[in-house]
Amino acid sequence: MPRALNTLVGRLALLQLLIYAVLLPVLFYGLDSVARTNAYDTFTRHARAYTSSLARELELADVLESPSRTIVFLDGAVEGGGSAYAAIDFNGRLFGSSATELPAWVQHRGDDLEFEKSPDSIYAVAMPVRRTGAAGTLYLGFDERPTLDQLRAAQNQIIEALAAYGIASVFVAVLLARLVSRPLTQLQAASRRVAGADASAHLGTDSKMVEIVDLSRDLEIMRSKLVGAAEQLRAEMRQRQVEQAERTTLERQLRHEQRLATIGTFAGGLAHEFNNILVPMILYTEESLDEIGAEHPARPNLDRALKAATRASNVVSKLLAFSRPMAERPPEAVDLAVVTREALDLFQALIPPNVELKWDIGRGGECVLGDATLLNQVVLNLCSNAVQAMRESGGSLTVVVLARDRFIAETSPGTVSRMLELRVKDTGHGMNPQTQERVFEPFFTTREVGEGSGLGLSIVHGIVASMGGTISVTSVLGAGTEFVVELPAVMGSAQSQ
Amino acid sequence: MPSVLVIDDEPDVRDSIRQVLTRAGFDVMTADNGVTGVQGFFDHPADVVIVDVVMPRSNGIEVIRKIRAGFAGARIIAITGGGHFGPFGYKPGTITTDAYLASASQSGADAVMTKPFHRKELIALVRSLVKN
Numbered sequence: 001m002p003r004a005l006n007t008l009v010g011r012l013a014l015l016q017l018l019i020y021a022v023l024l025p026v027l028f029y030g031l032d033s034v035a036r037t038n039a040y041d042t043f044t045r046h047a048r049a050y051t052s053s054l055a056r057e058l059e060l061a062d063v064l065e066s067p068s069r070t071i072v073f074l075d076g077a078v079e080g081g082g083s084a085y086a087a088i089d090f091n092g093r094l095f096g097s098s099a100t101e102l103p104a105w106v107q108h109r110g111d112d113l114e115f116e117k118s119p120d121s122i123y124a125v126a127m128p129v130r131r132t133g134a135a136g137t138l139y140l141g142f143d144e145r146p147t148l149d150q151l152r153a154a155q156n157q158i159i160e161a162l163a164a165y166g167i168a169s170v171f172v173a174v175l176l177a178r179l180v181s182r183p184l185t186q187l188q189a190a191s192r193r194v195a196g197a198d199a200s201a202h203l204g205t206d207s208k209m210v211e212i213v214d215l216s217r218d219l220e221i222m223r224s225k226l227v228g229a230a231e232q233l234r235a236e237m238r239q240r241q242v243e244q245a246e247r248t249t250l251e252r253q254l255r256h257e258q259r260l261a262t263i264g265t266f267a268g269g270l271a272h273e274f275n276n277i278l279v280p281m282i283l284y285t286e287e288s289l290d291e292i293g294a295e296h297p298a299r300p301n302l303d304r305a306l307k308a309a310t311r312a313s314n315v316v317s318k319l320l321a322f323s324r325p326m327a328e329r330p331p332e333a334v335d336l337a338v339v340t341r342e343a344l345d346l347f348q349a350l351i352p353p354n355v356e357l358k359w360d361i362g363r364g365g366e367c368v369l370g371d372a373t374l375l376n377q378v379v380l381n382l383c384s385n386a387v388q389a390m391r392e393s394g395g396s397l398t399v400v401v402l403a404r405d406r407f408i409a410e411t412s413p414g415t416v417s418r419m420l421e422l423r424v425k426d427t428g429h430g431m432n433p434q435t436q437e438r439v440f441e442p443f444f445t446t447r448e449v450g451e452g453s454g455l456g457l458s459i460v461h462g463i464v465a466s467m468g469g470t471i472s473v474t475s476v477l478g479a480g481t482e483f484v485v486e487l488p489a490v491m492g493s494a495q496s497q
Numbered sequence: 498m499p500s501v502l503v504i505d506d507e508p509d510v511r512d513s514i515r516q517v518l519t520r521a522g523f524d525v526m527t528a529d530n531g532v533t534g535v536q537g538f539f540d541h542p543a544d545v546v547i548v549d550v551v552m553p554r555s556n557g558i559e560v561i562r563k564i565r566a567g568f569a570g571a572r573i574i575a576i577t578g579g580g581h582f583g584p585f586g587y588k589p590g591t592i593t594t595d596a597y598l599a600s601a602s603q604s605g606a607d608a609v610m611t612k613p614f615h616r617k618e619l620i621a622l623v624r625s626l627v628k629n
Contacts (some may be wrong), residue, residue: 275578278613280513284614313613
């Protein structure tokens with residue numbers, strides 16, 4: 001079924017058409033039958049009454065005494081009575097009107113002809129005429145055609161009236177349907193907008209129909225509830241995404257710290273073992289050196305062995321620097337800017353010509369709690385790594401020291417921590433994410449064997465952590481690396497104004 | 498001849514210290530754990546005790562306390578290979594080289610030394626304690 005017929009308007013129009021398809025023939029034939037019966041009755045009654053009155057007149061008057069008067073009478077009957085012809089059969093003589101020949105078939109009939117059955121559409125009536133001593137029959141013929149024309153005209157009027165009524169009622173049905181369907185269409189358009197992007201589209205119509213008004217009000221209530229629920233869902237999803245991101249970050253930090261912790265413990269155990277092994281190596285070597293003479297050929301080799309053992313001892317103590325807290329000396333207030341400037345003064349001499357050193361370390365005046373020597377080591381280590389990354393390509397090394405307030409909203413609102421930052425940035429080859437992840441692990445190095453111990457950044461990490469600070473790295477492969485050391489300022493946290 | 502008792506679970510450490518100190522003129526006895534070390538000391542008290550702080554199955558700190566309790570005049574040197582054996586994270590309570598040595602001093606050690614040390618340092622330290 002086409003879509004147009006499935007609409008309310010289509011259905012109502014179709015229904016109306018179906019009703020009239022059944023009703024119209026019934027109405028038409030009913031009305032036609034009534035009109036026909038009435039017209040027939042009137043016509044035949046008139047014909048019989050007229051013929052009967054002429055027959056009475058003939059019985060009473062002397063018309064039949066003379067044939068010429070009979071003819072005049074019959075002519076008068078045709079002209080004055082609206083009949084088509086008139087004839088009389090009296091005492092075996094037939095007199096016809098001058099207007100019409102009497103049809104042959106009338107002569108053989110003594111009775112009325114049926115209406116509408118004669119071939120020339122003539123309705124014939126025969127009436128007996130009795131006079132003293134004689135009898136006869138009066139024949140009058142009436143033309144049916146004007147009556148039949150009137151009937152046909154009436155029939156046409158009925159058809160026209162019914163057709164007009166049918167068209168009007170279909171039109172009314174369509175109008176009614178549209179009256180109902182228009183607000184529904186408005187609701188539909190609004191609900192489509194709601195289903196699309198525009199959830200704020202109002203679900204209403206300008207209809208005054210109670211049912212439609214109720215429906216649109218209920219739909220509007222449903223929409224506002226749905227919108228509220230959707231809004232809440234979206235907010236919850238956003239919240240969850242934020243929480244998930246925070247959790248992921250925390251988990252990554254925790255994993256990182258745990259791995260460093262595991263490695264730290266391992267490094268500590270390793271250092272302990274090595275120190276125990278180094279004791280006999282050093283003592284036996286020194287013993288041997290003490291025993292042999294100054295010119296003994298084994299002396300140079302023993303000297304070398306002792307030197308190597310001493311170097312091993314230094315490596316182990318570096319490993320321990322990562323492994324243990326830096327609580328060897330009581331911490332003191334150290335001006336980060338001053339320490340950094342001193343370290344850079346030293347370092348400047350070591351910078352290759354293809355690397356440009358830039359710094360912005362301020363005037364200083366703000367301190368962190370720690371060890372100046374260790375901080376110096378941090379600066380030198382980060383700078384030498386940066387230069388290492390730019391050794392071939394060249395570039396610029398930027399060192400920045402700055403202070404800023406960190407707001408601690410989550411634990412104690414309104415509290416700020418004063419933090420000092422040391423930023424060391426290079427434009428070198430950068431690191432991939434895997435390298436960034438492992439960069440603080442001891443013995444992790446990307447350099448060629450013999451170029452570095454792989455302990456530098458793990459020591460830096462240990463020093464920074466021992467001062468209650470953090471170190472983070474951001475790097476873009478091919479673009480450069482930045483290390484950010486964050487240390488709590490000595491004044492600690494202060495209430496914000 | 499001044500006597501020295503060396504208590505260390507590492508045979509190479511024990512033997513090398515013994516050789517150095519014997520050649521330096523000390524009478525050296527050794528023990529490979531805390532229990533036999535304390536027992537040996539009470540059987541033949543030595544002038545100087547060199548004890549490793551970290552040993553399996555026996556605690557060097559306990560050894561120091563027991564000897565100090567039995568012989569107030571004993572001379573004790575605590576040695577350790579260092580390292581870090583507690584949970585990582587720079588938390589208070591983490592056991593470190595410094596913490597071990599500090600604990601040894603508090604328990605009554607007269608001197609502390611971190612491994613590895615040089616022959617001359619060892620001899621000088623033992624001699625200084627014997628003199629006192």
